[in-house]
Amino acid sequence: MDTQASDTAAKPFPWVPRWRTLLSSVAMARDPIGNLDRAHAHHGDTVGMHLGGVRPIIVTRDPVLAQHILQKNHRRYLKSDLTHGLIRYIGRGLLTNEGADWLRQRRLIQPGFHRQRLAGLTRLMQAAAEEWTQELRTRTAAGPALLDIHEAMTRVAFRIISQATFGTGMSEAERERLSDILTQIQAFYVRTIRQPYLRPWWHLTGSYRYHDALSQELRELVRGYIRRRQAAPNSQTHDDLLQMLLDARYEDTGEPMTEDRLLDEANILLLAGHETSANALSWLFYLLATHPQEAVKLREELQAAGLANRPPAFDELSRLPYSLQVIQETMRLYPPAWIVDRVAQEEDEYQGQRIPKGTLFSVYLYGLHRHPQLWSAPNEFRPERFAPHAQPPVPAYGYLPFGAGPRLCIGNHFALTEIQLVVLETLRHFTLELPPNTASVPVPLITLRPPHGMVLRFLSV
Numbered sequence: 001m002d003t004q005a006s007d008t009a010a011k012p013f014p015w016v017p018r019w020r021t022l023l024s025s026v027a028m029a030r031d032p033i034g035n036l037d038r039a040h041a042h043h044g045d046t047v048g049m050h051l052g053g054v055r056p057i058i059v060t061r062d063p064v065l066a067q068h069i070l071q072k073n074h075r076r077y078l079k080s081d082l083t084h085g086l087i088r089y090i091g092r093g094l095l096t097n098e099g100a101d102w103l104r105q106r107r108l109i110q111p112g113f114h115r116q117r118l119a120g121l122t123r124l125m126q127a128a129a130e131e132w133t134q135e136l137r138t139r140t141a142a143g144p145a146l147l148d149i150h151e152a153m154t155r156v157a158f159r160i161i162s163q164a165t166f167g168t169g170m171s172e173a174e175r176e177r178l179s180d181i182l183t184q185i186q187a188f189y190v191r192t193i194r195q196p197y198l199r200p201w202w203h204l205t206g207s208y209r210y211h212d213a214l215s216q217e218l219r220e221l222v223r224g225y226i227r228r229r230q231a232a233p234n235s236q237t238h239d240d241l242l243q244m245l246l247d248a249r250y251e252d253t254g255e256p257m258t259e260d261r262l263l264d265e266a267n268i269l270l271l272a273g274h275e276t277s278a279n280a281l282s283w284l285f286y287l288l289a290t291h292p293q294e295a296v297k298l299r300e301e302l303q304a305a306g307l308a309n310r311p312p313a314f315d316e317l318s319r320l321p322y323s324l325q326v327i328q329e330t331m332r333l334y335p336p337a338w339i340v341d342r343v344a345q346e347e348d349e350y351q352g353q354r355i356p357k358g359t360l361f362s363v364y365l366y367g368l369h370r371h372p373q374l375w376s377a378p379n380e381f382r383p384e385r386f387a388p389h390a391q392p393p394v395p396a397y398g399y400l401p402f403g404a405g406p407r408l409c410i411g412n413h414f415a416l417t418e419i420q421l422v423v424l425e426t427l428r429h430f431t432l433e434l435p436p437n438t439a440s441v442p443v444p445l446i447t448l449r450p451p452h453g454m455v456l457r458f459l460s461v
């Protein structure tokens with residue numbers, strides 16, 4: 001990126017002095033959220049700083065600027081190398097692609113996420129939810145059980161996204177290997193962003209080579225699976241995303257996707273739909289454990305809808321609005337994707353201020369969601385903020401857990417549905433609480449993933 005241009009761009013916005021970002025770069029790597037919150041409280045809603053003391057970036061929690069970048073002027077802003085760096089490991093799919101090629105792929109893939117398709121996928125979401133409650137039943141048979149909910153939800157979310165993508169034919173061992181590879185790649189990638197000064201060391205010690213090999217293994221695993229599917233004569237009977245990707249044809253040429261394309265898109269879905277949902281579910285259970293009244297309200301809603309004794313069907317989920325509000329409020333307090341990056345592709349202007357080409361932006365969703373001027377009692381868990389006709393209403397562009405504009409998350413309804421099903425199935429059978437003597441509240445760090453897991457206590461109802 002053009003550093004000089006960015007420095008000029010930054011002038012209209014206040015900047016954290018460079019010596020300060022240099023001094024606090026370790027603290028920033030350790031606790032980015034705390035540091036960004038302090039910078040905004042001190043300098044205002046949009047503030048420039050140097051990432052790691054080196055790289056200029058403008059971080060905003062201004063809803064109007066968020067809309068400007070993500071929606072109104074989205075053509076002028078592409079994702080930055082912070083996202084594109086993933087291409088090395090996962091390939092060029094919807095999340096990492098750009099421009100006309102991205103649009104063509106999005107149009108091709110979007111129908112796979114339509115309501116009717118989703119209804120078909122809820123059966124396997126429900127099966128994953130039941131498998132999880134079955135496991136809980138075994139664990140709680142002799143009394144209350146302590147469980148790392150983040151570990152459990154990572155498994156549940158991966159089972160759901162991998163089966164939605166590849167169907168139920170994949171073996172447990174294959175699925176576990178896929179999950180393990182993706183987790184390792186993701187963890188390493190986040191480190192390369194957070195601690196760029198260690199990159200030479202990782203080159204030297206073979207970490208890059210090791211993760212490149214993992215990414216190759218991932219591709220070959222998925223390639224093998226796709227080929228098995230293509231060779232199977234009864235391909236019409238599959239109702240999963242892979243089959244949709246195989247059957248899809250470009251409007252202009254009538255051609256299907258190439259195998260490598262298909263691989264990239266499938267891998268991107270696994271990556272994008274895995275940890276995000278697991279984190280949302282983990283924080284949701286944490287919030288219910290610490291807000292028993294809200295858990296009671298959820299059960300009452302199930303009872304009133306006549307759904308206390310069986311799982312809801314897809315069409316019945318809309319009869320459970322409070323459960324949706326609880327999920328929305330969880331993702332306000334703990335947005336699983338807490339920043340969204342963009343870089344200006346050409347010169348732009350915002351409220352009379354010149355934004356030179358090359359300016360790097362981070363839309364700080366966590367800050368937007370807890371902005372003291374946008375939300376009353378911003379740090380409190382109040383699901384009814386999302387009730388229809390609630391006053392004050394949800395602020396425009398102040399709530400963006402799935403992003404905004406044309407790059408809005410393609411899996412948003414998928415995610416909301418799986419979360420709703422897993423939570424309701426759990427609450428039908430169990431109550432939960434923080435273990436006695438829990439010393440401290442978990443503090444979200446880099447990926448809004450609970451830093452040391454999250455242990456909760458489950459009891460059979």
Ligand code: HEM
Pocket residue numbers: 079094095096106161268269272273274276277280335336337340341400401402403404406407408409410411412414415
């Ligand atoms: C709670 C769960 C989820 C959250 C919070 C979430 C959040 C997001 C956000 C914020 C973006 C936009 C990023 C940007 O603009 O730079 C995004 C994009 C995306 N998400 Fe999700 N996501 C979730 C679940 C899922 C699931 C389950 C899938 C797949 C089934 C998925 C697939 C994608 C894809 C493919 C994109 C890129 C879309 C495009 O640019 O065309 N996500 N997600």
